[in-house]
Amino acid sequence: MSTGTHHHGRTARLELDDQSLRDWDAIVLDAGPERIILDRSAFYPGGGGQPPDRGVLLWQGVQTRIAGVRKSDELELIPVEGDPVPPAGTGVRCAVEDDRRSALMRTHSGLHLLCGVVFRDYGCLVTGGNMEPLSARMDFDLREVPPGFKQAVEDACNQEVEADRRIQVKSLPRAEAFEIPDIIRTATNLVPPEVEDVRIVDIVGLDTQADGGTHVASTKQIGRISVAKVENKGRGFRRLRIKISD
Known part of the structure; x- marks a missing residue:
C-alpha cells in the first residue's frame, strides 16, 4: 500500500518524508527494459543540482540494478541495460546505494550552508550550482572579490x-512560503508556478530556502568544508568550488 505525503504520478515519494530511508518494500506497477514504476520509492530522481540515486531491486532471487531515476508523468527507475526486469505486480525489496546518497546529502547541505554564509556576509545571490558526492560548485553574483574572500568564506562555513x-x-502552502523573507536565494525563482506546496529546507538561524533535495539533520553531519578555488566566470559572476571531508 502506498504511503507518504508526496507523490509523483502513481508513486509515493518516501525520501521526501524520511531522508534516512535506504531500503523498503514496493510493488511494481509497470515495467519494461527502459523503465520501472513502483507504488512506493525512496530513490531521489535528481533536481536542484543533486544527481539521481542508484541502487537495486531484489525479487524472486533476482537482482535488478538501478542506474538512475527520471521524472516524466511518472517516476521512472532506469534499470541497467541487460538486467532482468520484474513484471508488473511483482513485490520487490528496494535499496538505495547508501554511500553515494549519504555523501550527496552532506554535499547538498554543504551548498546550502555556503549559500547562507555568502548571502549573510556578502549579500550575494546564487546564479548556478552543481554537485557530485563530496565535491560541488556554486556560482554567485559577486562583482568584486574582497581581499581574503576565499579563506574568510571557508572559515565562516566551518564555524x-x-x-x-x-x-x-517542512512543506508550506505556496502563499505562506513566499511570505518568508529571502526564501528564494537564486537570482531566478526556480519554483514552478503550478507547485502549490513548497518544500522548505531550514538551516536554523542561518539559511531558509525552497528546495526539493535530500539533506542531513544538522550542520555537524556535513563534515569539514574546504573552498578549493574561486573562479571568475565573467560579468561579475564568481564560481566557488568546495570539497567535503570527514
Whole structure:
C-alpha cells in the first residue's frame, strides 16, 4: 500500500518524508527494459543540482540494478541495460546505494550552508550550482572579490559546521512560503508556478530556502568544508568550488 505525503504520478515519494530511508518494500506497477514504476520509492530522481540515486531491486532471487531515476508523468527507475526486469505486480525489496546518497546529502547541505554564509556576509545571490558526492560548485553574483574572500568564506562555513545547527525540512502552502523573507536565494525563482506546496529546507538561524533535495539533520553531519578555488566566470559572476571531508 502506498504511503507518504508526496507523490509523483502513481508513486509515493518516501525520501521526501524520511531522508534516512535506504531500503523498503514496493510493488511494481509497470515495467519494461527502459523503465520501472513502483507504488512506493525512496530513490531521489535528481533536481536542484543533486544527481539521481542508484541502487537495486531484489525479487524472486533476482537482482535488478538501478542506474538512475527520471521524472516524466511518472517516476521512472532506469534499470541497467541487460538486467532482468520484474513484471508488473511483482513485490520487490528496494535499496538505495547508501554511500553515494549519504555523501550527496552532506554535499547538498554543504551548498546550502555556503549559500547562507555568502548571502549573510556578502549579500550575494546564487546564479548556478552543481554537485557530485563530496565535491560541488556554486556560482554567485559577486562583482568584486574582497581581499581574503576565499579563506574568510571557508572559515565562516566551518564555524557553522561546528555550531551544529539543526536542518529542518517542512512543506508550506505556496502563499505562506513566499511570505518568508529571502526564501528564494537564486537570482531566478526556480519554483514552478503550478507547485502549490513548497518544500522548505531550514538551516536554523542561518539559511531558509525552497528546495526539493535530500539533506542531513544538522550542520555537524556535513563534515569539514574546504573552498578549493574561486573562479571568475565573467560579468561579475564568481564560481566557488568546495570539497567535503570527514
